[in-house]
Amino acid sequence: MTPRPVPLRPAVADLPAYVPGARAPVGAAAYKLSSNENPYPPLPAVVAAIADAAADANRYPDMYATELTAALAATLGVAPESVVTGCGSVAVLGHVLVAVCAAGDEVVIPWRSFEAYPIAVAVAGATAVPVPVTDDGRLDLVAMAAAVTERTRVVVVCTPNNPTGPAVRADELETLLAAVPSDVLVVLDEAYVEFVRDPHAPDGLAVLAAHRNVVLLRTFSKAYGLAGLRVGYAVARPRLAAGIRATSTPFGVSHVAQRAAVVSLGATAQLMDRVESVVAERARLLDGLRRQGWTVPDSQANFVWLPLGDRAAAFAADAARAGVLVRPFAGDGVRVSVGEPEATDLLLDVTADWSERRSA
Numbered sequence: 001m002t003p004r005p006v007p008l009r010p011a012v013a014d015l016p017a018y019v020p021g022a023r024a025p026v027g028a029a030a031y032k033l034s035s036n037e038n039p040y041p042p043l044p045a046v047v048a049a050i051a052d053a054a055a056d057a058n059r060y061p062d063m064y065a066t067e068l069t070a071a072l073a074a075t076l077g078v079a080p081e082s083v084v085t086g087c088g089s090v091a092v093l094g095h096v097l098v099a100v101c102a103a104g105d106e107v108v109i110p111w112r113s114f115e116a117y118p119i120a121v122a123v124a125g126a127t128a129v130p131v132p133v134t135d136d137g138r139l140d141l142v143a144m145a146a147a148v149t150e151r152t153r154v155v156v157v158c159t160p161n162n163p164t165g166p167a168v169r170a171d172e173l174e175t176l177l178a179a180v181p182s183d184v185l186v187v188l189d190e191a192y193v194e195f196v197r198d199p200h201a202p203d204g205l206a207v208l209a210a211h212r213n214v215v216l217l218r219t220f221s222k223a224y225g226l227a228g229l230r231v232g233y234a235v236a237r238p239r240l241a242a243g244i245r246a247t248s249t250p251f252g253v254s255h256v257a258q259r260a261a262v263v264s265l266g267a268t269a270q271l272m273d274r275v276e277s278v279v280a281e282r283a284r285l286l287d288g289l290r291r292q293g294w295t296v297p298d299s300q301a302n303f304v305w306l307p308l309g310d311r312a313a314a315f316a317a318d319a320a321r322a323g324v325l326v327r328p329f330a331g332d333g334v335r336v337s338v339g340e341p342e343a344t345d346l347l348l349d350v351t352a353d354w355s356e357r358r359s360a
């Protein structure tokens with residue numbers, strides 16, 4: 001008689017897998033445009049801080065990341081009590097959901113959007129209510145507001161939206177906030193905020209100052225180029241921030257990561273020059289695609305979206321053969337991160353080939 005296995009929670013047994021962006025096989029050279037990473041390595045001063053911090057690895061880190069929290073608070077113009085750091089903003093989102101959701105509560109999310117959302121919601125024991133993005137890849141904030149019920153505890157607004165690219169407009173966000181009850185939390189996931197150049201996009205900090213039920217999520221993974229060290233944070237009213245802190249993994253941000261983030265924050269001007277080159281490269285990529293006849297959504301982030309539908313996987317395979325790793329979402333489209341100019345050139349060769357075949 002086989003012993004009965006330990007059951008997994010049904011929500012966990014049914015979790016969709018988070019699919020990481022493709023990596024080049026060991027020894028093979030390829031441009032990795034599959035995970036929205038920063039193509040630039042950390043600044044020498046950041047690498048030095050990392051090496052220094054490594055010498056203290058026998059000690060637990062500062063549990064509340066006091067120095068980083070203070071530096072962030074000063075930079076953002078908020079109280080340190082309003083800042084909660086964590087092991088990547090994905091982890092912070094999980095802590096936010098655990099802090100406010102109970103079993104059976106609903107979380108309204110856009111879809112297609114960040115693939116971590118349905119997973120984080122299910123892990124928190126809540127139910128995701130996905131609201132489709134429009135054909136041009138924009139969040140439908142009117143439909144998202146309409147999806148709020150008595151059971152809704154959280155609405156997640158991903159701006160710019162990963163993987164489609166557009167940012168929400170400030171006026172449509174205000175309309176959503178006016179429609180949502182004051183005890184429903186609105187999470188603004190601003191992982192790509194530093195890349196936004198759309199003048200109609202909201203100023204997250206101003207939105208937070210005007211609404212008590214808002215939490216901002218930001219990260220060092222993208223513009224600050226520290227994806228490998230896992231540092232993200234939430235900004236919220238102190239009472240909410242305390243709740244998020246209470247549910248966080250103790251010592252979730254390593255000492256190495258804290259030091260790297262503090263030094264990177266101090267080098268913001270230099271790092272934003274790099275962001276500016278990614279923004280310029282994004283314009284060149286979008287322009288090149290449109291000249292080839294592609295219809296692509298606006299992008300305010302460090303990636304572009306090719307709505308290829310059923311041909312997503314075939315395109316990704318072709319791109320990989322050309323030496324560019326991209327991220328296909330089966331049946332939906334392909335997300336291409338903006339990286340090195342050489343990678344843009346290679347990618348535009350592949351897309352040119354595809355548009356010729358399409359019109360042939």
Ligand SMILES: *Cc1c(COP(=O)(O)O)cnc(C)c1O
Binds near residue numbers: 220232
């Ligand atoms: C990359 C990303 C994050 C941040 O992830 P980290 O855990 O901070 O590396 C958060 N939200 C979205 C939408 C992202 O694309």
